[in-house]
Amino acid sequence: MTLELNCTASTAEQLNSLLTQIMENFSVSDHEGPLTDEVEAFLNEQEHLTVRRHGDTVVASTDFGKPSRVILAGHLDTVPVIDNFPPKWLEPGDSLIREEIAHAHPEDRVLWGRGATDMKASDAVMLYLAATLDGRTPETTPKVDLTYVFYDHEEVVAEKNGLRKVVEAHPDWITGDFAIIGEPTNSGIEGGCNGTIRFDVVTHGVAAHSARAWMGENAIHKAADILNRLNAYEPATVNVDGLDYREGLNATLISGGKGTNVIPDECRVHVNYRFAPDKSLAEAKALMMGADAGAELGNGEHVATGGVFEGYGIEMKDESPSARPGLNAPLAQDLVRLVKERTGRDPLAKLGWTDVARFSQLGIPAVNLGAGDPLLAHKHD
Known part of the structure; x- marks a missing residue:
């Protein structure tokens, strides 16, 4: 053609x-x-x-x-x-x-x-x-x-x-x-345009047979607090140079578990933060995970030192500036x-x-x- x-x-x-x-x-x-x-x-x-x-x-x-x-x-x-x-x-x-x-x-x-x-x-x-x-x-x-x-x-x-x-x-x-x-x-x-960062928020547990769940720690259950934090978050509308930019913070994927009879030892909640152009990439990341968390593309999991997901593991997946x-x-x-x-x-x-x-x-x-x-x-x- x-x-x-x-x-x-x-x-x-x-x-x-x-x-x-x-x-x-x-x-x-x-x-x-x-x-x-x-x-x-x-x-x-x-x-x-x-x-x-x-x-x-x-x-x-x-x-x-x-x-x-x-x-x-x-x-x-x-x-x-x-x-x-x-x-x-x-x-x-x-x-x-x-x-x-x-x-x-x-x-x-x-x-x-x-x-x-x-x-x-x-x-x-x-x-x-x-x-x-x-x-x-x-x-x-x-x-x-x-x-x-x-x-x-x-x-x-x-x-x-x-x-x-x-x-x-x-x-x-x-x-x-x-x-x-x-x-x-x-x-x-x-x-x-709004900027965007995507990252996994990670919980860890201990694997065990589901018939003896007390021998393990359920990583999926631990993710409930992550979802609660997302539900409690109130996205801002920010005026920049006379235009109103509406932000958004959402879970878009969730994964965990290796078998139907195994207590999961890891759960990942994939989060997308859309941020207004009054913020740099560094400022947006600091709001989510703290300024010194050290999470960068390709460098694996780091613990959030502050922000919305303080205390949880963070692995960066994608980032683009506003x-x-x-x-x-x-x-x-x-x-x-x-x-x-x-x-x-x-x-x-x-x-x-x-x-x-x-x-x-x-x-x-x-x-x-x-x-x-x-x-x-x-x-x-």
């Missing part, structure tokens, strides 16, 4: 065609390669672009001699499918169309399938812009130079993230004055005014983690702006 753009079709038809084509490419994390090949080939056909590839990340840049450069970035991978691949276009009245969507768009077809919202619709827009903003006429010459980044492994642990890898290997490819991440935002601006809104940059202000003019919407806070945080670390102001309802991201329909 080769991505194609029919230049004689209408803009809507071209966008729908590109979206359909990339939706038909299975690209669950770890399987992005074939879609990346298609994207690379499509971009190489555009004579005005310089195209580079690192792993399964493709970077394409214009060189129109403009004084400023804007980066448009989007990930190609999706979360695992749940009976929602291959995609299909649903005609008006189809029972698979969500009620609120049918009400808002009663006469429109709806593209159904994994990745439509997060974030292949935005990828299609980026591919369309990459092909059509070619600098050949005043109408197709942007006011800024553009860098398009299509990357892999956004939906999994940070160490696999393709954008992270290309920044580390080729920092000169990712330079600019402003960046837009095409994560789903209902076409409104969402500034900054990002402030970045709306004070001149290009960001221009975008805020444009979106307000077109949609009437003011910027909101991005509650999930996105790669705006990576751009923030590079000193590049960045926002989230993309097609799709963020409330539908990762849902099976």
Whole structure:
């Protein structure tokens, strides 16, 4: 399959065609390669672009001699499918169309399938812009130079993230004055993002036969206190640069035990803390486990010296920093005014983690702006 753009079709038809084509490419994390090949080939056909590839990340840049450069970035991978691949276009009245969507768009077809919202619709827009903003006429010459980044492994642990890898290997490819991440935002601006840390809270016991339980100590029972602490915790809503970021602290996995007749000697509660951009990674970790616990990625279990889980074993699993809104940059202000003019919407806070945080670390102001309802991201329909 080769991505194609029919230049004689209408803009809507071209966008729908590109979206359909990339939706038909299975690209669950770890399987992005074939879609990346298609994207690379499509971009190489555009004579005005310089195209580079690192792993399964493709970077394409214009060189129109403009004084400023804007980066448009989007990930190609999706979360695992749940009976929602291959995609299909649903005609008006189809029972698979969500009620609120049918009400808002009663006469429109709806593209159904994994990745439509997060974030292949935005990828299609980026591919369309990459092909059509070619600098050949005043109408197709942007006011800024553009860098398009299509990357892999956004939906999994940070160490696999393709954008992270290309920044580390080729920092000169990712330079600019402003960046837009095409994560789903209902076409409104969402500034900054919450940071995230994931870690196991560990209890230890003594194994024994369940018929003689008094000979052991039940690690799963000990985990009850961990769950009580989670239930008692009240997540904050923090205002940062005029935007409200709602934090979250949740157990997302729990594991323990080695047999149905064995008292478990270990239990692990996997916890995810989403923290506002008023905190650094170190400050967020200190709130959970104390400032001097010593728990870092890859260094095993350490005892929490303070914080919510004081006294328990902690093993870090993943961490990504937060990002402030970045709306004070001149290009960001221009975008805020444009979106307000077109949609009437003011910027909101991005509650999930996105790669705006990576751009923030590079000193590049960045926002989230993309097609799709963020409330539908990762849902099976």
